[in-house]
Amino acid sequence: MSEATLERGMNAFREQMNAPVASFFSSCVNCGMCAEACLFYTETGDPKYTPIHKLEPLRRVWEQEYTLWGRLKSMLGLSEPVTNELLEEWETLIYDGCTLCGRCSMVCPVGNDISYMIRRAREGFVAAGYAPEGIKGASRRAVTIGSPMGVKFPALAAQIKHVEADSGLTIPVDVEGADYMALLSSMEIMNFPEYLEALAKIFKQAGVTWTISSEAFEATNSGIQIGSSDIARELVNRVVVAAEKLKVKYVISPECGHAYTAIRWEGPNLIGRPYEFKVVHILELLDELRSAGRLKTEGTEDDRLTFHDPCQIVRKGGVLEPPRNLLNMVATNFVDMNDSREMNWCCGGGGGVSANERAEELRIKAFKRKKTQLDELNVETLVTACANCRLIIEEGLEEYRMEMPVVGLTEMIAEHLVEDEK
Amino acid sequence: MSTSIDFLLWVRGPGFDIALFIFVVGVLIRLLEVVILGRKPDYSEPRGAELGAGLLTLVTRTAPEGGSFKRSPFTVVGGYIWHIGFLVSLFLFVPHIELIDSVLGIRWPGIASNLVDAISAVTIVTLVAMLFSRLTHPVKRFLSGPEDYLTWLVTFLPMLTGYLAYHRMIDPYPLVLGLHILSVELLMVLFPFTKLMHAFTFIIARWYNGAMAGRRGVQS
Numbered sequence: 001m002s003e004a005t006l007e008r009g010m011n012a013f014r015e016q017m018n019a020p021v022a023s024f025f026s027s028c029v030n031c032g033m034c035a036e037a038c039l040f041y042t043e044t045g046d047p048k049y050t051p052i053h054k055l056e057p058l059r060r061v062w063e064q065e066y067t068l069w070g071r072l073k074s075m076l077g078l079s080e081p082v083t084n085e086l087l088e089e090w091e092t093l094i095y096d097g098c099t100l101c102g103r104c105s106m107v108c109p110v111g112n113d114i115s116y117m118i119r120r121a122r123e124g125f126v127a128a129g130y131a132p133e134g135i136k137g138a139s140r141r142a143v144t145i146g147s148p149m150g151v152k153f154p155a156l157a158a159q160i161k162h163v164e165a166d167s168g169l170t171i172p173v174d175v176e177g178a179d180y181m182a183l184l185s186s187m188e189i190m191n192f193p194e195y196l197e198a199l200a201k202i203f204k205q206a207g208v209t210w211t212i213s214s215e216a217f218e219a220t221n222s223g224i225q226i227g228s229s230d231i232a233r234e235l236v237n238r239v240v241v242a243a244e245k246l247k248v249k250y251v252i253s254p255e256c257g258h259a260y261t262a263i264r265w266e267g268p269n270l271i272g273r274p275y276e277f278k279v280v281h282i283l284e285l286l287d288e289l290r291s292a293g294r295l296k297t298e299g300t301e302d303d304r305l306t307f308h309d310p311c312q313i314v315r316k317g318g319v320l321e322p323p324r325n326l327l328n329m330v331a332t333n334f335v336d337m338n339d340s341r342e343m344n345w346c347c348g349g350g351g352g353v354s355a356n357e358r359a360e361e362l363r364i365k366a367f368k369r370k371k372t373q374l375d376e377l378n379v380e381t382l383v384t385a386c387a388n389c390r391l392i393i394e395e396g397l398e399e400y401r402m403e404m405p406v407v408g409l410t411e412m413i414a415e416h417l418v419e420d421e422k
Numbered sequence: 423m424s425t426s427i428d429f430l431l432w433v434r435g436p437g438f439d440i441a442l443f444i445f446v447v448g449v450l451i452r453l454l455e456v457v458i459l460g461r462k463p464d465y466s467e468p469r470g471a472e473l474g475a476g477l478l479t480l481v482t483r484t485a486p487e488g489g490s491f492k493r494s495p496f497t498v499v500g501g502y503i504w505h506i507g508f509l510v511s512l513f514l515f516v517p518h519i520e521l522i523d524s525v526l527g528i529r530w531p532g533i534a535s536n537l538v539d540a541i542s543a544v545t546i547v548t549l550v551a552m553l554f555s556r557l558t559h560p561v562k563r564f565l566s567g568p569e570d571y572l573t574w575l576v577t578f579l580p581m582l583t584g585y586l587a588y589h590r591m592i593d594p595y596p597l598v599l600g601l602h603i604l605s606v607e608l609l610m611v612l613f614p615f616t617k618l619m620h621a622f623t624f625i626i627a628r629w630y631n632g633a634m635a636g637r638r639g640v641q642s
Contacts, residue, residue: 020634022456023626026619030570031501032561033486036493047564067455069615105635106642107490109501110620111483111628113635113642265638268465278467318469318639339489342640 006084009128013061013082016120024117025062027110028052034104034114039345039369040097040362051104051114054093057082058121084128091130094121096359100225100258100351101311106343115316122227131226134356139222139231146238147218148355149186156184156217159193169200174246175211180285181248181277182212183219183239183263185256187387195255195387198414202286205417206294210252216242219254221262225352232262233270239263243277253281255408257312257350257386264317281313282410283385287322290329297416301331303380307409308337308370308393309344310386323385323409330416331383337373345369349392367396374402385409430600433607441607442525448614449622456626468637475636476629482641483628497562500552507545508577511538511584535588542585549578573616579605 032050035041040049047053060082063070073079080086102115125131138148145152160171172178180203188195203210216238223232243251253260264279280288289295307327313319320341327334339345348366353359370393374382382404384390394406486498512518516532523529532538553574556562583602585591592598612618635642 017459018461019456019459019626020461020630022459023623023630026452026456026617026623027627029573029617029620030562030565031494031497032559032565033490033494033497035561036490041561042493045560047561050561050565053565066459068451105631107487108631109483109486110624111479111631113627113631116634265466268467269462272465274465274467315640316638320640342642343487343489 004127004129006082006087006128009087009124009130010061010082012127013058013121013124014065016058016123017062017066020113021058021117021120022062022066024110024112024114025055025059028112029110031109034108034112037104037107038098039101039103039348039366043366043368044362048093049097051098051118052112054090054098055114055117055121057086057090058117058124060086061124087125087128087130091125091132092358094118094125095132095135095352096356096362098351099311099346099348099353100316101346102316103311103343103345106315119224119227123229126226126228132352132356132358134358135222135226135352138352138355139226139228142218142220142222142235143231147186148220148222149190151186151189151218153214153217156189156212157214159189159196160212163193163197163200167197167200169197169204171196171200172209172211174214175209176246178209178211178246178248180208180210180250180252181243181246182210182252182254182282183259184212184217184254185220185259185387186218187220187256187391188254189217191391192387192408192411194411194414195408198408198411199282201414201417202289202295202410205296206289208285208289211246211248213242213246215245219256219259219263221259222352222355224258224262224266225355229270232266236262236267236270240267240271240275243275248277250285251275251277251279252285253279255282255385255387255390255410257310257317257388260317260319261312281317281319281322283313283319283322283326286410286413287325290325295329295413296418297330297413298418299330299416301381301412301416302333303331304333304335304378305331305381305383306335306337306374306377306379307340308347308382308384308389309341310384310389311344311346311350313385314344315342323383326409326413327383330412335377335379338376339373345373347389347392348396349388354388354392363392364396364399367392367399370396371400371402374404380404382406383409383412426594426597426600430596430603433600433603437604437607441610445610445613449619452614452619453622453626456623464637466637469639470636472633472637475641476631476633479632479635479642480625480628483631496555497559500548500555504545504548504552507541507548508581511542511545511581514538539585539588542581542588546578546581546585549574549581553578569616572612573618576605576609576612577618580609 035050038051064074100115105113105115141150142148221235348363514533515538519532583605587598587602
């Protein structure tokens with residue numbers, strides 16, 4: 001990252017200005033309804049967490065430079081400029097108090113897509129040097145080492161060996177011409193290697209040809225979280241180069257929320273062209289295999305269980321029904337939360353918040369929203385499809401002394417695969 | 423008496439022309455300022471079409487999402503009442519229709535004056551309640567600045583003066599009618615420079631919101 005200055009920040013803000021942003025700022029009447037959609041407000045009761053308020057610095061840039069009236073006011077010295085002090089004050093609102101979950105964007109009566117603007121505003125903050133150390137560190141490691149948690153390929157190779165020895169399955173690496181290239185998140189490599197085993201089992205049964213690239217296996221993208229298109233582009237590009245080199249038809253985004261946003265939705269725009277391959281989320285792929293009859297399961301989970309919709313996969317990713325179709329294959333007692341699908345509440349750790357140590361206390365407070373949702377349902381098991389949500393929820397449950405296993409959906413499906421089919 | 427007639431003549435004549443000019447040109451400039459910014463092409467492979475989803479959101483956002491209704495019932499109900507009341511008073515009161523006909527040459531049927539009267543009364547009371555809510559609700563009070571109160575005032579004044587004029591509560595009548603027209607002119611003049619612009623830009627905002635979500639396969 002080159003030297004951050006207020007001027008670079010201002011330029012980054014200006015680069016983010018477009019018709020949607022201008023229409024959103026023009027339309028806000030401070031009705032305050034977005035506050036009630038934000039878990040940082042509902043769980044703290046502090047109005048400073050009102051989503052639209054988090055955008056004050058970007059709003060000032062818009063008003064002062066992109067409206068005639070605002071320009072006149074600035075010329076007359078009647079407006080308050082964006083300063084280092086302002087950005088410093090707002091840094092915690094925009095990074096610690098927002099997970100980019102996008103729930104506010106679903107309720108705004110004038111239609112403002114507030115999280116879209118927060119994502120864009122972060123570009124200015126990071127360029128001006130106002131971003132949390134935790135995410136900065138993760139971004140630095142992602143660029144220099146190749147993964148935000150510092151996981152290099154030898155670490156993955158060791159896990160692959162481990163999984164292969166345990167399961168007797170083969171995990172293909174660098175296989176040219178495979179149909180699918182699977183990406184992983186560091187979190188899965190280090191904390192949930194069951195995911196890798198699950199993939200191998202499922203793909204073997206379904207007859208899917210797949211591979212992992214030793215050059216680009218990391219799906220997470222700290223650049224998206226910190227709000228730096230430069231970093232995000234660099235990380236997406238590694239995946240694109242590897243996938244196009246291996247000539248795969250599809251890249252599989254793993255059970256990680258923002259990884260999907262990064263590779264599926266932002267990636268092509270970061271590199272400025274469409275890909276030569278398609279991106280599918282693992283749940284989409286499994287659901288396709290299910291409907292094609294290539295995914296055969298046996299036995300059922302009879303616990304009362306629910307599904308936590310990861311914001312980036314569901315509300316902001318559009319993968320709404322696949323998790324439910326898959327759960328209904330193996331679970332007899334699945335219930336949805338009161339607010340689910342595109343209206344689900346965030347776990348509190350998305351958008352880089354989980355990598356931001358400073359935000360921990362606030363995040364634990366915000367988790368009370370998920371706790372309330374779970375208390376209402378009286379479930380025994382929670383299923384989700386994002387390694388980050390999973391870790392955050394496990395931490396939250398522990399904090400509030402709730403005993404409940406948190407399971408990845410892909411693994412749950414893998415556990416129920418019909419074994420004898422070769 | 424003659425000064426109040428002079429006043430009425432001015433607000434109906436040159437005053438109105440000036441206000442109308444500022445309103446129309448101002449709104450056009452503001453809309454242009456938004457639209458010319460455009461947006462970059464999106465190279466991601468769409469899951470759904472933007473157009474239909476955007477248009478649908480334009481309509482569906484009129485009704486609040488269930489959970490937010492439960493969490494902000496007053497804002498929602500109060501918002502509905504005064505917006506509808508304001509529009510009914512503005513567009514369905516026969517003398518207003520006459521005025522619009524004289525300027526634009528288009529007309530439509532109005533509703534009974536005493537009905538508009540009752541609706542206006544409800545709207546005025548609701549607007550006062552909305553102001554009270556803005557001053558007391560922790561989030562709204564925190565967010566609100568001078569512009570929020572100014573826009574409330576210039577929305578409220580035409581309703582109040584209209585009510586006073588209809589009931590001839592101020593003498594002489596030309597004075598109160600002139601004040602009513604002047605208050606509307608104030609609203610028109612401030613309109614392009616304030617968040618009153620949302621009355622037009624919400625269409626663009628809702629469309630973008632719906633289109634961008636629809637592209638990803640979500641109806642927002």
